[in-house]
Amino acid sequence: MTASAPITQDVMTLPRKLPEGPINLVGLTRDGMRDTLIAQGTPVKQAKMRVGQIWQWIYEKGVRDFDSMTNLAKAYRTELAERFVIEIPEVVSKQVSLDGTRKYLVRIQGGHEVETVYIPEEGRGTLCVSSQVGCTLTCSFCHTGTQKLVRNLTAGEIIGQLLVARDDLGEWPEIGARNTESRLLSNVVLMGMGEPLYNFDNVRDAMKIAMDPEGISLSRRRITLSTSGVVPEIAKTAEEIGCLLAVSFHATTDEVRDKLVPINKKWNIAELLAALRAYPKLSNSERITFEYVMLKDVNDSDADARRLVKLISGIPAKINLIPFNEWPGSPYQRSDWDRIQAFSEIVYKAGYASPIRTPRGEDIMAACGQLKSATERARKSRAQIQAEAGL
Ligand code: SAH
Ligand code: SF4
Numbered sequence: 001m002t003a004s005a006p007i008t009q010d011v012m013t014l015p016r017k018l019p020e021g022p023i024n025l026v027g028l029t030r031d032g033m034r035d036t037l038i039a040q041g042t043p044v045k046q047a048k049m050r051v052g053q054i055w056q057w058i059y060e061k062g063v064r065d066f067d068s069m070t071n072l073a074k075a076y077r078t079e080l081a082e083r084f085v086i087e088i089p090e091v092v093s094k095q096v097s098l099d100g101t102r103k104y105l106v107r108i109q110g111g112h113e114v115e116t117v118y119i120p121e122e123g124r125g126t127l128c129v130s131s132q133v134g135c136t137l138t139c140s141f142c143h144t145g146t147q148k149l150v151r152n153l154t155a156g157e158i159i160g161q162l163l164v165a166r167d168d169l170g171e172w173p174e175i176g177a178r179n180t181e182s183r184l185l186s187n188v189v190l191m192g193m194g195e196p197l198y199n200f201d202n203v204r205d206a207m208k209i210a211m212d213p214e215g216i217s218l219s220r221r222r223i224t225l226s227t228s229g230v231v232p233e234i235a236k237t238a239e240e241i242g243c244l245l246a247v248s249f250h251a252t253t254d255e256v257r258d259k260l261v262p263i264n265k266k267w268n269i270a271e272l273l274a275a276l277r278a279y280p281k282l283s284n285s286e287r288i289t290f291e292y293v294m295l296k297d298v299n300d301s302d303a304d305a306r307r308l309v310k311l312i313s314g315i316p317a318k319i320n321l322i323p324f325n326e327w328p329g330s331p332y333q334r335s336d337w338d339r340i341q342a343f344s345e346i347v348y349k350a351g352y353a354s355p356i357r358t359p360r361g362e363d364i365m366a367a368c369g370q371l372k373s374a375t376e377r378a379r380k381s382r383a384q385i386q387a388e389a390g391l
Helices: 008-012 030-040 044-061 074-083 155-169 196-211 231-241 254-260 269-277 302-311 337-349 382-388
Strands: 090-096 102-107 113-121 124-128 187-190 223-227 244-248 288-294 317-323
Touching: 030 044, 030 074, 090 155, 102 155, 113 155, 124 155, 155 196, 187 196, 196 223, 196 231, 223 231, 223 288, 231 244, 231 269, 244 269, 288 337, 302 337, 317 337
Parallel strands: 124 187, 187 223, 223 244, 244 288, 288 317
Antiparallel strands: 090 102, 102 113, 113 124
């Protein structure tokens, strides 16, 4: 909410009465949980403390039933169990890649399914989280973009993906033992299915829960949100979430970007760059990551590399080169290795880090841009995909 918004709005939106049916406590912010407990009958004076206790059980201990919350009175636990549930998405399948990457297919309300990917690395591990079922955008190189069915995930379904992964990794520290240095799940990237900035409030609430020092307690600098370029929401990302930002840039002219990332027709390269230059947290220590997918003969020439560094000049940035990951019917090919290296070299010489992202989990279709839930079978035809890509 902006500073100028009327205070009465908060009061107006307070839940006066709880909706029918059990309410899931997972995904409520501290304030949201407090309001919900009060509406259920928890005395106002106790509510903050009760939130603190329940919060610790859910997010620090990984407890899912009220009966195990031994620091709450038995009668109160029974009352809670009558009105609330602690629910996370159900794991439908788990695949493990030869390189150790784990892909979870999880089922959410309504029978929809989304994918979450865990990428283990030396001394750390990154969870790639989905924010929508499918994606309303139709980037022509992205498998998720061919999925028609779309709905926003709730905050509970987004934070629930972290809880699913922690369950599977067996990573629930005891209360008080918050060793964040050697964690298996140490980083989160919002780079799964969906455009996170088209589901801003739920993504924000879920990340606030992930960053809460009493729970999962991830530092904001260990969370990276990737957007295709939803310009009006970019400044809000810094202000309301404070995480790091990655941008799916992928092209150096509007003509090519219009085809690859169609949201460019709404907010073009100049508008996107202006928003990035104004990104409030911008500094050398918190650079913006420019993601650039390497597509053979489409966006991978030396001239592209030179145009890229010119365009971003002055923005503290890192260029992440992503070799294109193929999927069934994909209308592009991956650039040759020599080409990717030559491109990287030009960018590097201009003063920018230009790592080439190693594809992870390709054998289980878990690499960038390969996600698409198996239940959504209404796949577009190859001809349709090519037509939309303007090929
Ligand atoms: N919707 C957001 C986040 C999800 S995609 C966004 O577009 O930024 C995460 C990254 O993978 C994006 O940079 C996306 O452009 C890239 N990507 C999509 N399909 C890909 C593919 N087939 N191969 C390589 N990268 C891909
Ligand atoms: Fe959506 Fe991102 Fe895929 Fe584009 S690249 S279709 S914005 S998930």
